[in-house]
Amino acid sequence: MTDGAPASPRILVLPHVPVIGGAGLYNRAAIAALARRAAVTLAGDAAEAYGDIAASTAVADFVLPPRPVLPAYAGASRRAFLYHAFCAPIRATASFRWARRHAGVLAEYDAIVVTSSIDLPFLAAIAAAGIRARRVCIVQENAFLSGARGTTQRRLLRSVDTVVSISRSWSARAAMQGIASIVAANPFDVAAALPSDDTLAGYDFVFLGGSARIKGIALFLALIERLSTARPVRAMLVGAVDASWQARIEATRAMLTARGSSLSVAGFVADVAPFLRDARLLLLPITDPHFCRPAIEAGLCGRTFVVSDLPGLEDFADPGTNCLMAPPGDVAAWLAVCTRLLDGRDERTRLAAANHTHALTAFSAAGFDAAWRQVVDRCR
Secondary structure (H helix, E strand, O other), X not given: OOOOOOOOOEEEEEOOOXXXXXXXXXXXXXXXXXXXXXXXXXXXXXXXXXXXXXOOOEEOOOOOOXXXXXXXXXXXXXXXXXXXXXXXXXXXXXXXXXXXXXXXXXXXXXXXXXXXXXXXXXXXXXXXXXXXXXXXXXXXOOHHHOOOOHHHHXXXXXXXXXXXXXXHHHHHHHHHXXXXXXXXXXOOOOOOOOOOOHHHOOXXXXXXXXXXXXXXXXXXXXXHHHHOOOOOOEEEEEOOOOHHHHHHHHHHHHHHHHOOOEEEEEEOOOOOHHHHHOXXXXXXXXXXXXXXXXHHHHHHOOOEEEEEOOOOOOOOOOEOOOEEEEOOOOHHHHHHXXXXXXXXXXXXXXXXXXXXXXXXXXXXXXXXXXXXXXXXXXXX
């Protein structure tokens, strides 16, 4: 360090998932951006997966308490919501005790970063324990901060100093409460992936939501079943599939096969780009303004998408320019829109080219790096 240069801040990061899928890749890019400018320490069950990012990155040996997840979106099942609502007070107490127990260690850091809004209770516990570190929350694909419902979310949000989001509209609640909001949307520098002719694509559709209700699995299956009665359909489902959905998916697969169509299931993958490039359309039949990072990735791969017509998606979707929209849950409307794009190669190509340009300009890798520079500056 040169004379007069500010000291590198010490930052503790609590990653919520290992390096699997889009969330893990985003975490890895974010941690790498932090490690270029700060002394980063990782902690928690997933910490080891990121320990090789930089020589300066350390892994702490203390264990986090169970995550006090409280679903805040319509896609959560009633059973899951009630379970987490029952457990939340118990787990919140455990988080506070954890923060008090490790207060001496936590106080050594200039900032503490959680990589998902499901871990906001950790930051709340840290604040309640009187630890003065800056508290940063990353919001990648959760509606928690866009239209936060109820007092629980608002109270938790008060414990945050800075929100880093993939969309400014998603952190509108934070901005309304005077919390610093920084957009860091796209860590993937794949500008060389120019739009290409999709007539040789292996699939008509790719759906990246696994069996998550909020990501629209029910509509996706109903859509391809309906469409397969009129034309051959080739669909790809990517993402983790819960056991409760296995039978339903297998029934759809058998139905499509009998009609000369196909449904392939890839499960959880580390890189969705090959699947996006091998499909004509990305489908995002989400039930809440959630999970739109794939829209950016589709643009980078030169593809367009169809997404539910919901508020809060303005940063990603400009219907008629880079994508089309359909009412959430309306299978007939989705059928009409998807048929139109499958039959309309010129429109599909135009939308894909516009989405590619939008992804490169509005969500540049350089902008991502600059955003994390702002975060580090706020942590000094």
